Amino acid sequence: MKDRTLLMIPGPIEFEPAVLAEMGAPTTSHLAPHFIEAFGQALERMRQVWQSTDGQPFILAGTGTLAMDCAGANLVEPGDKALVVDTGYFSQRYAAILERYGAQVTIVSASPGGRPGLEEVEAALQAAALQGGGFKLMTITHVDTSTAVLADVPGLSALGRRYGALVVVDGVCSVAGEQLKMSEWGVDVALTASQKAIGVPPGLALLVASQRAIEAFQNRKTPVLNYYADWTNWLPIMQAYEARKASYFGTPAVNLVFALNVSLGQIQAEGLEARFARHAALSRACKAGITALGLGQVPLQPEFAAHTLSAPRFPAGVGGADFLAWVGKAGVTLAGGLYPSIRTEYFRIGHMGAARLGDILATLSAVEQGLQGCGYVFELGRSLQAAQSAWND
Numbered sequence: 280m281k282d283r284t285l286l287m288i289p290g291p292i293e294f295e296p297a298v299l300a301e302m303g304a305p306t307t308s309h310l311a312p313h314f315i316e317a318f319g320q321a322l323e324r325m326r327q328v329w330q331s332t333d334g335q336p337f338i339l340a341g342t343g344t345l346a347m348d349c350a351g352a353n354l355v356e357p358g359d360k361a362l363v364v365d366t367g368y369f370s371q372r373y374a375a376i377l378e379r380y381g382a383q384v385t386i387v388s389a390s391p392g393g394r395p396g397l398e399e400v401e402a403a404l405q406a407a408a409l410q411g412g413g414f415k416l417m418t419i420t421h422v423d424t425s426t427a428v429l430a431d432v433p434g435l436s437a438l439g440r441r442y443g444a445l446v447v448v449d450g451v452c453s454v455a456g457e458q459l460k461m462s463e464w465g466v467d468v469a470l471t472a473s474q475k476a477i478g479v480p481p482g483l484a485l486l487v488a489s490q491r492a493i494e495a496f497q498n499r500k501t502p503v504l505n506y507y508a509d510w511t512n513w514l515p516i517m518q519a520y521e522a523r524k525a526s527y528f529g530t531p532a533v534n535l536v537f538a539l540n541v542s543l544g545q546i547q548a549e550g551l552e553a554r555f556a557r558h559a560a561l562s563r564a565c566k567a568g569i570t571a572l573g574l575g576q577v578p579l580q581p582e583f584a585a586h587t588l589s590a591p592r593f594p595a596g597v598g599g600a601d602f603l604a605w606v607g608k609a610g611v612t613l614a615g616g617l618y619p620s621i622r623t624e625y626f627r628i629g630h631m632g633a634a635r636l637g638d639i640l641a642t643l644s645a646v647e648q649g650l651q652g653c654g655y656v657f658e659l660g661r662s663l664q665a666a667q668s669a670w671n672d
C-alpha cells in the first residue's frame with residue numbers, strides 16, 4: 280500500500296480488515312434484527328473474553344475514560360472510601376474520577392516504573408478497616424500505559440476481597456492482550472476501550488460488572504451523579520439486547536458494535552490462551568531487541584513489564600521529537616512518553632491486537648533508523664537479530 284505507515288502506538292492500533300469492513304458498511308437501524316443479533320452476541324462474547332461466568336456486560340458509546348467514569352459513578356456514593364493502587368498516569372486519573380463523585384481517596388504509589396508491594400496495599404486496607412468502615416472499592420490499573428507496568432491483579436484482588444472492597448480493574452491496555460480471569464480472580468468490574476487489544480476503532484467503552492458490583496449499585500442510597508453513565512438507564516438495554524429484543528436509551532454506535540462483534544469472534548477463534556501467548560512472544564521479541572541496542576526500559580523489573588506495550592528509555596543524547604520524526608520517516612508511528620515526571624526520557628511501542636512478528640521487526644528497524652539519525656552509535660541490525668532469536672526461543 281502506497282504511503283502506508285505502520286501504527287504501533289498503545290492505541291489506536293492496526294485493525295483487521297474484516298473489522299474495518301464493518302465500519303464502512305451501510306449503517307442500519309439500531310432496531311434491525313441483524314443488529315440486535317450482533318449486539319446480543321457481542322455481549323455474550325464479552326463475558327467469555329473477560330472470563331466471567333455471570334458478569335453483566337455493558338457496551339456504551341464513549342472512550343476508555345467513560346468506562347472508568349461509569350464504574351466510578353455507579354459504585355461511589357459521596358463519603359465512600361476508595362483505594363487507588365497507583366502504577367502511573369491512568370491510576371492517577373482514576374483517583375481524580377473517584378474524587379469527583381465524592382469519594383475519600385487513598386493512593387498507594389510507587390516511583391515511576393515501579394509498583395506498590397502487596398504488603399503496602401494490605402497495610403492501607405488494614406489501616407482503613409481499623410478506622411472503621413474500610414474501603415468501598417479499590418482500583419487497579421492492569422497495564423498502566425504511561426509506564427508499561429503490569430499490576431498483579433490476582434494478588435491485589437484477593438487482598439481487596441479479603442477486606443471487603445469492590446475490585447475495579449482498568450483493563451484498557453490489557454483486556455484481550457493480558458491474562459484476565461475475572462471470576463476466578465474475584466474482580467468486580469473490568470473495563471476497556473475498543474481501540475486497544477480488543478481491536479476495534481475508537482468509540483466504545485466496554486465494561487463487565489460482577490453480580491456483587493450490580494448489587495452494590497442496586498443498594499445505593501443516593502442517585503448516580505452522572506446521567507449518561509447511570510446503570511439504571513443501561514442495565515435494561517443490555518438485558519434486552521442479550522435477550523434479542525430491541526430497546527432504547529441512547530443510540531448505540533451501530534457500526535462499531537458490528538465491528539466489535541467481528542473482532543470478539545476473531546479473538547475467540549484464535550483462542551484466549553493462544554492470544555495471550557502470542558502477545559507474550561511479541562513482547563519478548565520487542566524487549567529483546569530494545570535491550571540489544573543498549574536501551575533500558577521504564578518498568579523497574581522485567582517481571583512486571585506489560586506484554587501489550589514496551590517503554591524503552593532514550594540513550595543519552597537522543598531526544599524525543601527528533602527521534603520520533605526519524606522513525607516516522609522509516610514508516611512507523613510510535614508514541615512519546617506520557618508519565619509527567621519522566622515524559623521526555625522514553626518512548627512507547629504498542630504491540631497488541633493484530634500485531635505480528637513482522638510488525639515488531641519493521642518497528643525495531645525504524646527504531647534503529649531513528650537512533651542512527653540522532654547520532655547514537657550501535658551495530659545496525661542488532662535488534663533484529665535479538666528479536667528473532669527471542670521469538671524462536
Ligand SMILES: *Cc1c(COP(=O)(O)O)cnc(C)c1O
Nearest residue numbers: 342343344369422424451452472
Ligand atoms: C488508553 C487508556 C485509558 C484511556 O482510554 P481513552 O479511550 O483514551 O479514554 C485509560 N486507562 C488505560 C490503562 C489506558 O491505556
